[in-house]
Amino acid sequence: MAKTALERKRESLDRKREALEAMPEATRSLPAEPFFKFVQRHHNQFNVHMALDVGGLPFPDLSDERGAQSTTGEIERGEYLDYGKYQGSIGRAELMVTAWIDAAQELAAIINDYKREAVLTALDNLAKAEPKGWPEHKVAIQEGARLHKILEHLDKTARVSIPTYEVKGI
16 A cells, blocks of 8 residues: 555654664764863863752763763663764763653653643542532532643643754764
8 A cells, every 4th residue: 555645754754863863973083082071170060960969869970981881781681772872971971861851751751640640530529529509519610620721731741952962964
């Protein structure tokens, strides 16, 4: 069966994305001091420490030129990710940012589902309740409207801007 224009376009975009991911990082060949030395003297290092500390997270070890690796070793054994393209401390730092973004998206989705479930339960309880008079009925209608607004808000996505940290395809 012939593919639709939308299917062909999606496949084309997938191929382009895969080709871009396979490309080497464009700044790796430039002469520069090792990233771990640069980060030690950078003025924003303290801000990174503080942001992670607020979240109860340890600051990652960027004290040497080791490349990226998983904490447990399971990723390497399962060959889920090619660590070869994340060489040195700069590669390790880039992969950390990518992993933190992925983890933040997944945790945000779990939190969203939790809150959505709580709102839907409250709406269900509100629907089952039998108000005894007009004042109670009015309060129930207002609460139902408020809960629906919460659901509408949970349907939205948050946008976060971060500086570009990987340069490929140039």
